[in-house]
Amino acid sequence: xxxxxxxxxxxxxxxxxxxxxxxxxxxxxxxxxxxxxxxxxxxxxxxxxxxxxxxxxxxxxxxxxxxxxxxxxxxxxxxxxxxxxxxxxxxxxxxxxxxxxxxxxxxxxxxxxxxxxxxxxxxxxxxxxxxxxxxxxxxxxxxxxxxxxxxxxxxxxxxxxxxxxxxxxxxxxxxxxxxxxxxxxxxxxxxxxxxxxxxxxxxxxxxxxxxxxxxxxxxxxxxxxxxxxxx
Amino acid sequence: xxxxxxxxxxxxxxxxxxxxxxxxxxxxxxxxxxxxxxxxxxxxxxxxxxxxxxxxxxxxxxxxxxxxxxxxxxxxxxxxxxxxxxxxxxxxxxxxxxxxxxxxxxxxxxxxxxxxxxxxxxxxxxxxxxxxxxxxxxxxxxxxxxxxxxxxxxxxxxxxxxxxxxxxxxxxxxxxxxxxxxxxxxxxxxxxxxxxxxxxxxxxxxxxxxxxxxxxxxxxxxxxxxxxxxx
DNA sequence: TTTGCCAGAATATGATCAAATTATTCGCTG
DNA sequence: CAGCGAATAATTTGATCATATTCTGGCAAA
Numbered sequence: 001x002x003x004x005x006x007x008x009x010x011x012x013x014x015x016x017x018x019x020x021x022x023x024x025x026x027x028x029x030x031x032x033x034x035x036x037x038x039x040x041x042x043x044x045x046x047x048x049x050x051x052x053x054x055x056x057x058x059x060x061x062x063x064x065x066x067x068x069x070x071x072x073x074x075x076x077x078x079x080x081x082x083x084x085x086x087x088x089x090x091x092x093x094x095x096x097x098x099x100x101x102x103x104x105x106x107x108x109x110x111x112x113x114x115x116x117x118x119x120x121x122x123x124x125x126x127x128x129x130x131x132x133x134x135x136x137x138x139x140x141x142x143x144x145x146x147x148x149x150x151x152x153x154x155x156x157x158x159x160x161x162x163x164x165x166x167x168x169x170x171x172x173x174x175x176x177x178x179x180x181x182x183x184x185x186x187x188x189x190x191x192x193x194x195x196x197x198x199x200x201x202x203x204x205x206x207x208x209x210x211x212x213x214x215x216x217x218x219x220x221x222x223x224x225x226x227x228x229x230x231x
Numbered sequence: 232x233x234x235x236x237x238x239x240x241x242x243x244x245x246x247x248x249x250x251x252x253x254x255x256x257x258x259x260x261x262x263x264x265x266x267x268x269x270x271x272x273x274x275x276x277x278x279x280x281x282x283x284x285x286x287x288x289x290x291x292x293x294x295x296x297x298x299x300x301x302x303x304x305x306x307x308x309x310x311x312x313x314x315x316x317x318x319x320x321x322x323x324x325x326x327x328x329x330x331x332x333x334x335x336x337x338x339x340x341x342x343x344x345x346x347x348x349x350x351x352x353x354x355x356x357x358x359x360x361x362x363x364x365x366x367x368x369x370x371x372x373x374x375x376x377x378x379x380x381x382x383x384x385x386x387x388x389x390x391x392x393x394x395x396x397x398x399x400x401x402x403x404x405x406x407x408x409x410x411x412x413x414x415x416x417x418x419x420x421x422x423x424x425x426x427x428x429x430x431x432x433x434x435x436x437x438x439x440x441x442x443x444x445x446x447x448x449x450x451x452x453x454x455x456x457x458x459x460x461x462x
Numbered sequence: 463t464t465t466g467c468c469a470g471a472a473t474a475t476g477a478t479c480a481a482a483t484t485a486t487t488c489g490c491t492g
Numbered sequence: 493c494a495g496c497g498a499a500t501a502a503t504t505t506g507a508t509c510a511t512a513t514t515c516t517g518g519c520a521a522a
Contacts, residue, residue, distance in 0.1 A: 019309075019472090019473065019474090020473075020474070021295075021473080021474085044504090044505065044506085045505075045506065045507095046504080046505060046506080047505090054474095055474055055475055055476080056474095056475085056476090056506090057288070057291075057473080057474055057475070058473085058474070060288075060292060060506090060507090061291060061292060061295045064252075064292045064295045064296045064299075065295050065296065065298070065299040066299075067296070068295075068296040068297075068299035068300050069299050069300075070389070070392060077481090077482070077483095078250075078481075078482075078505075078506050078507080079482090079505095079506095088387075089388070089389060092387050092388075092389040092390050093389060095334075095390070096389070096390060096393065099330055103326075156319075156323050157320070157323075158301070158320060158323040158324060158327070158400065159323050159326070159327060161301060162327065162393055169389065250506085250507065250508095251507075251508075252507080252508090275471070275472090276471075276472065276473095277470090277471065277472085286507095286508060286509055286510090287472090287508095287509085287510095288507075288508055288509070289507085289508075291472090291473090308515090308516065308517085309471075309472050309473080309515075309516070310472095310516095
């Protein structure tokens with residue numbers, strides 16, 4: 001096998017140069033994940049080519065990917081928009097996360113090395129600083145990265161994919177809710193989780209994350225029962 | 232609002248003319264779902280433009296969508312292929328379906344009308360005929376449609392999406408396994424399921440589908456422990 | 463074995479065509 | 493004469509293609 005050749009060739013993608021459609025995909029993904037695009041907002045190809053300064057082919061491909069992941073919605077005619085969730089959708093998401101997240105946390109606890117735990121702890125501390133500073137965007141980003149890292153540690157790529165994909169679906173709504181509540185009222189169970197993980201208490205970790213999920217997602221659900229904002 | 236205009240215009244997409252990328256997507260999806268593309272097989276853009284007689288832009292978009300759904304795999308360099316599952320992957324899929332399918336069946340049972348039940352029964356009978364006739368492709372297609380219809384009846388679009396997506400992941404492997412076993416040895420629990428649904432026994436339906444999933448998926452898992460075929 | 467070259471495939475652009483929404487005009491009725 | 497509504501024009505946006513460019517992997521020669 002000429003496995004060495006690949007290394008020596010120092011392929012363009014390997015040395016950090018990602019294809020444009022990949023770059024655009026990640027940018028657009030973050031736009032959805034962190035709620036820079038509001039629920040219901042229309043997404044146009046040409047609008048994005050300007051906003052992200054790219055050709056339309058990469059933008060087009062990025063949009064298709066996001067649609068397939070449920071992050072965007074194809075509206076039958078040729079319109080694409082950020083999905084507008086209803087209370088039932090939220091219930092489904094809560095249900096799915098209530099099953100997936102504990103399962104993944106349990107596996108992550110069994111596999112996490114001290115280094116991994118340190119990394120998670122550092123992420124959580126950064127998260128706390130964002131909350132104190134009232135930095136909403138930072139909170140959303142770090143909170144996601146905390147959970148995402150947990151998924152990765154579980155070494156279950158398919159289940160992690162599923163869990164990861166759910167974040168894209170409630171990302172826009174989460175932003176709206178957190179924007180209303182302010183960063184001060186955003187408790188989490190990360191401390192309990194980390195403690196359980198350090199003790200290799202997999203069941204305890206699963207319980208902690210389950211509470212974290214319920215606590216966070218119920219806030220989103222309640223915002224649907226509450227009177228909708230003006231516009 | 233000129234909502235009337237839209238109706239009168241009799242929009243092209245509304246009267247059945249789907250965009251090419253959508254058509255290509257569905258064709259390519261079926262190719263994966265029913266195992267016409269073998270696990271590990273390389274998928275090239277230009278190869279598909281010829282095979283499906285389409286331009287490369289629609290093919291490109293279809294491939295991106297399938298990659299996002301986990302039906303295809305982007306191999307880092309510019310290669311795309313049908314994912315080759317390992318035993319761990321199968322375990323993940325079993326786990327996910329063991330949770331999703333019963334849940335959806337339970338909801339479907341609560342909501343199914345007599346007409347719906349009749350439709351499912353008809354699908355199952357057609358399925359039996361395919362088995363008797365030794366028609367593997369027909370079996371794969373009808374079995375999928377049976378479960379897919381069940382997902383739809385649950386009226387939980389997000390969970391249904393997740394469950395549906397899993398089929399794309401084990402489709403190619405399922406084809407290989409069934410090809411080895413022959414259609415005669417493909418038992419299912421559909422009869423038990425339908426009986427429970429007719430009796431509005433939601434818990435019973437959930438149990439039946441759980442057994443159906445385990446029975447079917449375990450066959451796939453075992454084919455990994457069994458000695459791999461020659462090539 | 464290593465290095466450089468080459469064929470072939472994928473990426474990316476811009477042009478072109480088609481479709482849908484929005485804006486405008488015109489005619490009608492009250 | 494004013495206001496409403498329908499038909500139509502104009503603009504915007506999406507879909508598709510042909511083409512240019514870049515990259516990869518293999519092959520051949522040193």
